[in-house]
Amino acid sequence: AQSVAQPEDQVNVAEGNPLTVKCTYSVSGNPYLFWYVQYPNRGLQFLLKYITGDNLVKGSYGFEAEFNKSQTSFHLKKPSALVSDSALYFCAVRDPGSSNTGKLIFGQGTTLQVKP
Amino acid sequence: EPEVTQTPSHQVTQMGQEVILRCVPISNHLYFYWYRQILGQKVEFLVSFYNNEISEKSEIFDDQFSVERPDGSNFTLKIRSTKLEDSAMYFCASKSWGTTDGYTFGSGTRLTVV
Numbered sequence: 001a002q003s004v005a006q007p008e009d010q011v012n013v014a015e016g017n018p019l020t021v022k023c024t025y026s027v028s029g030n031p032y033l034f035w036y037v038q039y040p041n042r043g044l045q046f047l048l049k050y051i052t053g054d055n056l057v058k059g060s061y062g063f064e065a066e067f068n069k070s071q072t073s074f075h076l077k078k079p080s081a082l083v084s085d086s087a088l089y090f091c092a093v094r095d096p097g098s099s100n101t102g103k104l105i106f107g108q109g110t111t112l113q114v115k116p
Numbered sequence: 117e118p119e120v121t122q123t124p125s126h127q128v129t130q131m132g133q134e135v136i137l138r139c140v141p142i143s144n145h146l147y148f149y150w151y152r153q154i155l156g157q158k159v160e161f162l163v164s165f166y167n168n169e170i171s172e173k174s175e176i177f178d179d180q181f182s183v184e185r186p187d188g189s190n191f192t193l194k195i196r197s198t199k200l201e202d203s204a205m206y207f208c209a210s211k212s213w214g215t216t217d218g219y220t221f222g223s224g225t226r227l228t229v230v
């Protein structure tokens with residue numbers, strides 16, 4: 001069965017330091033991978049996606065993610081964290097078996113805490 | 117930038133009552149979805165809707181749930197007889213035709229069943 005795992009419930013990082021939020025996936029076909037961010041009492045905001053092509057994907061707010069097929073990972077990264085990056089981050093994969101109407105399968109979420 | 121709009125932002129209802137959660141997807145999108153997030157848990161797929169019919173639904177989406185696109189712009193989720201465990205944040209999402217397009221989510225409706 002398709003699944004997404006975010007192994008860390010929370011990531012703490014000091015402002016200005018690089019951050020990584022981890023995500024691994026398990027799908028039967030070629031994955032379409034997404035990162036979303038959720039600020040308190042807000043909806044899910046799209047950050048970036050990997051469909052095909054370059055393994056390093058750049059997205060909103062200076063975030064990027066690297067697709068690694070051999071490790072089945074899609075870790076979210078940012079070179080220099082801001083306090084305002086503190087939020088809940090979700091990794092998601094589109095279920096290849098759902099064809100074009102494909103549902104997203106979400107990881108359990110990782111809370112990023114950036115301290116000044 | 118186009119948005120998915122959900123109303124109300126917060127609804128409190130008594131157990132056993134019917135609720136309707138409303139969504140206005142992006143106008144040229146063709147695929148519509150409902151997800152829910154119980155407090156502190158992951159976002160879970162409920163149902164997808166395309167061409168005026170359900171294309172896929174999860175085990176959560178039982179006979180108490182229904183969806184409708186009554187007028188070509190709104191997309192609603194109805195829960196016929198709410199239970200305490202239906203308390204969650206419900207997200208609507210929409211997507212355009214392309215297989216590689218992203219999904220746009222609304223800001224959610226927080227449903228509290230008392």
